[in-house]
Amino acid sequence: MRTSDTRSFSAGVKEELIRLPMGKPCCMLSEISALTQTSGHLAFRGGGWISASYRLDNAGTARRLFQLLKKRLNVAPKLHFVQTRQLGGRRSCVLSLGTEDTRTLLNALHMAETDEDGQIHLKRTVPRHPMTRQCCRRAFLRGAFLGAGTLTHPEKGYHFEWKAEDERLAETLEKLLEKCDLPYKSYLRKGTRVIYLKGAQQISDILAVMGAGSSVLEMENIRINKQLRAAATRAANCDEHNSEKMLDAGHRQAEAIRHISIAKGLFTLPPALREIARLRVENPDMSLQELGAMMDPPVGKSGVNHRLRRLMEISRRIEEEYGEGGKNG
Numbered sequence: 001m002r003t004s005d006t007r008s009f010s011a012g013v014k015e016e017l018i019r020l021p022m023g024k025p026c027c028m029l030s031e032i033s034a035l036t037q038t039s040g041h042l043a044f045r046g047g048g049w050i051s052a053s054y055r056l057d058n059a060g061t062a063r064r065l066f067q068l069l070k071k072r073l074n075v076a077p078k079l080h081f082v083q084t085r086q087l088g089g090r091r092s093c094v095l096s097l098g099t100e101d102t103r104t105l106l107n108a109l110h111m112a113e114t115d116e117d118g119q120i121h122l123k124r125t126v127p128r129h130p131m132t133r134q135c136c137r138r139a140f141l142r143g144a145f146l147g148a149g150t151l152t153h154p155e156k157g158y159h160f161e162w163k164a165e166d167e168r169l170a171e172t173l174e175k176l177l178e179k180c181d182l183p184y185k186s187y188l189r190k191g192t193r194v195i196y197l198k199g200a201q202q203i204s205d206i207l208a209v210m211g212a213g214s215s216v217l218e219m220e221n222i223r224i225n226k227q228l229r230a231a232a233t234r235a236a237n238c239d240e241h242n243s244e245k246m247l248d249a250g251h252r253q254a255e256a257i258r259h260i261s262i263a264k265g266l267f268t269l270p271p272a273l274r275e276i277a278r279l280r281v282e283n284p285d286m287s288l289q290e291l292g293a294m295m296d297p298p299v300g301k302s303g304v305n306h307r308l309r310r311l312m313e314i315s316r317r318i319e320e321e322y323g324e325g326g327k328n329g
């Protein structure tokens, strides 16, 4: 089991996705397509030289793409690392393909046309690959998450997003999410389209769609623990509220007893009520148990409660009586 509190949840999900089997040839191509759209670049030079390269922050994702390209397209990417000075010296992985391999990739993604002379023409700058099967849609969403996705830790909130630097990638993601019945929203952040999902259920669903089953379970665990903690806090607040109400009740009882004392005198009360009346007026904040323990002989909680109710009833009758009298006089 992963320890979710020591590292980012997003990284944990990616780690799980990276370990998934490569899948069927159609799905492998979908995942390559998504990674090309999120992390790929094309460079041209004279003499028909062309090179596709990928820059990835996550070494695991780079390894997976390396294997996908090799296995599905039988190409040989070169892997090297670059250190980015401006990003605090973070190391990122670069995969690059030679001219022949790049042609193979572009053909597979339906991006290139080769004429009779063997000259390559670029059809689209964003790779197109038909994703009519559900399995391929899932693979594409997974690839796009590995290339350009992040997920907030469920302890902090429920937010899942893809950054789509190209508007056509955004359109593709939106179409796929619609087909998967996943409600998404989008907005522009510094010129980049951000497509996101909110809510624990939606995020659980997208993780399942991408094939991150363990992460779904881990998120459910975090969610249940959060709910239990919230329930415990509510219960504690409720206890406090109850003791506040109890204090209020004590003061109301003391007030009612003073009322009886003024109207009739406590000596008019039966002896059993007289003692508790005196104790309550002196100790309005005391609990029923504490009051009962002070009596001679001691009386249980329900006995104290019963006597206090009788005192409240007497006070209520006096009020009625005096109220009626006041009206008549």
Ligand SMILES: [Zn+2]
Pocket (backbone or CB within 6 Å): 024, 025, 026, 027, 028, 133, 134, 135, 136, 137, 139
């Ligand atoms: Zn497929």
